[in-house]
Amino acid sequence: MSSVCFYFQVHQPMRIKKYRVFDVGQNSDYFGDNSGTSLDNKFIVEKVANKCYLPANRVMLENIKRNPNFKVSYSISGIALEQFEKFYPEVVDSFRELVNTGNVEILSETYYHSLASIYSREEFEHQVKMHRRKVRDLFGVTPTVFRNTELIYNNEIARVVEEMGYKGILAEGADHILGWRSPTFIYKPTGTQNIKALLKHYKLSDDIAFRFSERSWAEWPLTAPKFADWVSAHNGNGQVINLFMDYETFGEHQWEDTGIFEFLRHLPETILANPDNDFVTVSEAVDRYDFMGEIDVPYHTSWADMERDLSAWASNDIQREALDTVYSMEKDIAYIDDPVLQEDWRKLQTSDHFYYMCTKFWADGDVHKYFSPYESPYEAFIAYMNVMHDMRLRLENVKKKQEHEVSLHKMNPLRFSEV
Amino acid sequence: MFGWEFPPYNSGGLGVACEGMSKALSASGVNLTFALPYKVPIKARWCKFVFADEEVEFKNSKEVMDYVSGYTSHTSTNFNKELISKISGMKGNSLMERVFLYAKKAPSIASKTVHSIIHVHDWLTYPAGIEAKKFSKRPLVTHIHATEYDRSGEDINKDIFEIEKEGFRKADMIVAVSGRTRKSVIERYRIDPNKVKVVHNGVEFENNQNSVPLNIQDLKNKGNNIVLFAGRITFQKGPDYFVSMAEKILSFEPNTYFVISGSGDMEESMIRDVSRRGLSNRFIFCGFLRGDELSAVYRAADIYVMPSVSEPFGILPLEVMLSDTPVLISKESGVSEVVSCVLKSNFWDVDDMTDKVISVLRNKKLHSQLSITGKKEVRTIHWKKAADSLISLYNSLEESNKVVEFIPSLEFAIA
Numbered sequence: 001m002s003s004v005c006f007y008f009q010v011h012q013p014m015r016i017k018k019y020r021v022f023d024v025g026q027n028s029d030y031f032g033d034n035s036g037t038s039l040d041n042k043f044i045v046e047k048v049a050n051k052c053y054l055p056a057n058r059v060m061l062e063n064i065k066r067n068p069n070f071k072v073s074y075s076i077s078g079i080a081l082e083q084f085e086k087f088y089p090e091v092v093d094s095f096r097e098l099v100n101t102g103n104v105e106i107l108s109e110t111y112y113h114s115l116a117s118i119y120s121r122e123e124f125e126h127q128v129k130m131h132r133r134k135v136r137d138l139f140g141v142t143p144t145v146f147r148n149t150e151l152i153y154n155n156e157i158a159r160v161v162e163e164m165g166y167k168g169i170l171a172e173g174a175d176h177i178l179g180w181r182s183p184t185f186i187y188k189p190t191g192t193q194n195i196k197a198l199l200k201h202y203k204l205s206d207d208i209a210f211r212f213s214e215r216s217w218a219e220w221p222l223t224a225p226k227f228a229d230w231v232s233a234h235n236g237n238g239q240v241i242n243l244f245m246d247y248e249t250f251g252e253h254q255w256e257d258t259g260i261f262e263f264l265r266h267l268p269e270t271i272l273a274n275p276d277n278d279f280v281t282v283s284e285a286v287d288r289y290d291f292m293g294e295i296d297v298p299y300h301t302s303w304a305d306m307e308r309d310l311s312a313w314a315s316n317d318i319q320r321e322a323l324d325t326v327y328s329m330e331k332d333i334a335y336i337d338d339p340v341l342q343e344d345w346r347k348l349q350t351s352d353h354f355y356y357m358c359t360k361f362w363a364d365g366d367v368h369k370y371f372s373p374y375e376s377p378y379e380a381f382i383a384y385m386n387v388m389h390d391m392r393l394r395l396e397n398v399k400k401k402q403e404h405e406v407s408l409h410k411m412n413p414l415r416f417s418e419v
Numbered sequence: 420m421f422g423w424e425f426p427p428y429n430s431g432g433l434g435v436a437c438e439g440m441s442k443a444l445s446a447s448g449v450n451l452t453f454a455l456p457y458k459v460p461i462k463a464r465w466c467k468f469v470f471a472d473e474e475v476e477f478k479n480s481k482e483v484m485d486y487v488s489g490y491t492s493h494t495s496t497n498f499n500k501e502l503i504s505k506i507s508g509m510k511g512n513s514l515m516e517r518v519f520l521y522a523k524k525a526p527s528i529a530s531k532t533v534h535s536i537i538h539v540h541d542w543l544t545y546p547a548g549i550e551a552k553k554f555s556k557r558p559l560v561t562h563i564h565a566t567e568y569d570r571s572g573e574d575i576n577k578d579i580f581e582i583e584k585e586g587f588r589k590a591d592m593i594v595a596v597s598g599r600t601r602k603s604v605i606e607r608y609r610i611d612p613n614k615v616k617v618v619h620n621g622v623e624f625e626n627n628q629n630s631v632p633l634n635i636q637d638l639k640n641k642g643n644n645i646v647l648f649a650g651r652i653t654f655q656k657g658p659d660y661f662v663s664m665a666e667k668i669l670s671f672e673p674n675t676y677f678v679i680s681g682s683g684d685m686e687e688s689m690i691r692d693v694s695r696r697g698l699s700n701r702f703i704f705c706g707f708l709r710g711d712e713l714s715a716v717y718r719a720a721d722i723y724v725m726p727s728v729s730e731p732f733g734i735l736p737l738e739v740m741l742s743d744t745p746v747l748i749s750k751e752s753g754v755s756e757v758v759s760c761v762l763k764s765n766f767w768d769v770d771d772m773t774d775k776v777i778s779v780l781r782n783k784k785l786h787s788q789l790s791i792t793g794k795k796e797v798r799t800i801h802w803k804k805a806a807d808s809l810i811s812l813y814n815s816l817e818e819s820n821k822v823v824e825f826i827p828s829l830e831f832a833i834a
Contacts, residue, residue: 021671021773021774317784318785321785376762378762378788378789381778381785382785385781385785
């Protein structure tokens with residue numbers, strides 16, 4: 001028996017506009033680009049919703065109606081949900097409709113799709129809780145399985161997530177973690193008790209996410225029967241085939257004219273045609289199968305780039321400078337009474353800001369360039385650091401104001417008896 | 420190969436490009452003869468030099484420069500008329516006459532030099548190339564480093580335009596130094612696009628070991644920033660945008676000095692503009708620097724800004740990058756087609772340039788990131804790459820010109 005476990009990531013960052021040195025101390029609107037370009041958050045959400053989220057959700061819903069055993073899981077970042085509510089509420093409705101079928105599960109993650117798991121345990125837990133609340137408010141469900149930003153994972157993160165009460169965690173099925181072992185089994189993270197790790201089958205996942213429309217690929221064109229054969233080939237030597245990918249694969253990375261929606265439409269029944277196959281959500285996979293072994297991951301892994309490490313966000317000096325700057329504010333921000341400032345600070349933690357500053361292979365025109373709304377990593381850094389400058393000014397102002405108020409309170413109130 | 424100037428007897432980028440290109444072509448096995456209009460004691464050992472006029476030899480670079488650089492754009496006013504007329508008494512009365520004197524000698528050079536390709540650089544040498552081709556019937560390659568529009572804006576010299584156009588028309592192949600220059604050749608001169616190829620320039624790797632000049636080091640030690648402008652001070656280099664930018668930068672970073680290296684027809688108006696804005700005590704005009712002096716200034720700068728309105732290629736940012744100094748170049752420059760580890764702005768977007776320069780001055784990490792990755796990148800932009808493209812281009816011309824006797828491929832002799 002082989003179970004197919006689909007998990008799709010839905011995320012849209014709040015991109016920082018061209019915020020210049022002239023804006024510092026003058027205005028604190030960091031995310032309000034309305035140029036109709038790739039820096040305009042509303043424009044992007046509408047574009048991707050029309051090309052991907054709405055049509056893909058329609059296909060998923062039809063699939064579930066036609067095949068009551070078809071199941072999928074989603075993780076939707078809080079910052080994406082927030083933007084859907086604000087710019088395109090129909091997207092939230094359409095995900096809610098899917099969740100209401102009972103065949104769709106929602107995962108936990110950090111609200112701001114941040115790197116807090118690496119920099120601050122306190123902030124990490126705060127954002128996971130924020131996200132849980134958002135998911136409960138919008139969909140009426142409470143997630144039991146966790147996926148970290150970009151599948152960033154190590155033993156310590158698995159341990160913290162178990163402590164927070166989750167029964168499962170997702171990770172990249174990277175060769176350097178598994179060695180000769182297969183990602184089609186459930187593993188126990190080193191140093192944990194009961195939490196189960198589900199590992200991405202990167203070959204089959206990338207066949208859909210990256211190679212689907214690649215005409216130079218020997219397997220092109222990829223059809224539902226061909227893919228179903230590859231899945232069935234695991235029968236007898238695997239339990240769960242974890243197909244993890246960005247949801248934007250459907251319609252945004254792979255355009256509609258590549259036939260990606262047709263592929264998605266035919267895949268469930270083609271896979272189910274083999275009675276030895278079925279579909280599971282992430283928590284069903286965790287409940288159904290037992291540990292096959294232990295995985296020991298002392299260093300951070302992720303699903304990003306060829307390196308499958310943190311280098312997409314923290315491999316050069318400007319990225320580390322930006323990260324240090326934002327997280328060095330934590331000790332001050334946590335104690336001030338200014339929810340707007342705190343919210344802005346958290347929006348500035350979204351991993352994408354640092355991804356845009358990546359210079360790996362920048363000169364060769366790599367995938368980071370494709371995904372970046374900025375003309376260069378340096379421009380991303382310049383806008384970000386100007387914003388940080390303004391954030392520091394705001395923080396100083398609030399601190400001064402609070403100190404002033406504290407000193408006012410310290411004065412003994414006048415009593416009638418003393419007058 | 421017909422050139423007009425050659426380092427160290429050069430007034431600008433054209434000579435530098437000819438030096439780098441000829442060196443790389445020779446290193447790749449091309450048998451190259453380099454022709455110049457006048458005799459100078461050149462020491463370059465990689466190719467043979469011939470001089471159109473053997474009678475008078477220039478010994479100092481000042482003489483040569485006045486001879487070759489009489490022309491920057493036809494609106495130029497400040498070159499030394501007296502000296503020019505003194506020299507031209509023996510060499511022809513105007514620059515135009517000197518150009519045609521050179522052309523008159525070209526057939527004799529072609530007759531004395533075994534060659535299979537004629538390669539010429541910019542309008543000053545096009546008439547010579549055309550005459551040489553008339554004589555030897557070998558394919559003519561016209562290299563375009565800067566068009567008359569690049570030098571003069573819309574207000575062009577019609578005679579020079581016609582010479583350029585004739586050079587393009589008579590050429591078997593035109594080599595443009597950038598995509599934007601190619602576009603200009605096709606659109607403004609109405610030349611068949613199939614005849615125009617792009618070969619980007621390269622840069623010679625020399626580690627800049629020069630130490631920062633003492634006076635500038637002193638300013639730096641006192642906590643001042645140094646922003647550099649270098650190159651000819653002419654309309655096409657955008658000096659006025661640089662001054663506007665400087666004024667804005669100073670309102671954020673008052674401890675900044677702006678160092679200007681170079682001279683040109685807009686030098687006086689630039690100085691006037693600076694003093695009118697009350698910035699004179701923040702500007703250091705160094706005049707025309709070369710060699711070690713120039714390299715030392717490259718190293719001293721925190722950032723080099725090239726706000727060129729029009730720059731067919733622009734080799735200077737590459738030299739600055741080799742000195743570990745970050746650069747901000749205009750998107751209107753040809754060099755911006757080949758580098759990505761730099762900052763780029765539109766030349767007119769003074770706010771954007773201000774923002775970027777201030778960011779580099781304030782963020783050490785951004786400065787080091789740009790200087791490290793920039794140096795690494797510029798090392799991939801070598802003349803060998805350009806030479807390889809030129810050689811395959813020569814080969815294709817050879818193929819279609821099989822009338823001449825057999826010459827093994829790569830074994831070119833170029834006049």
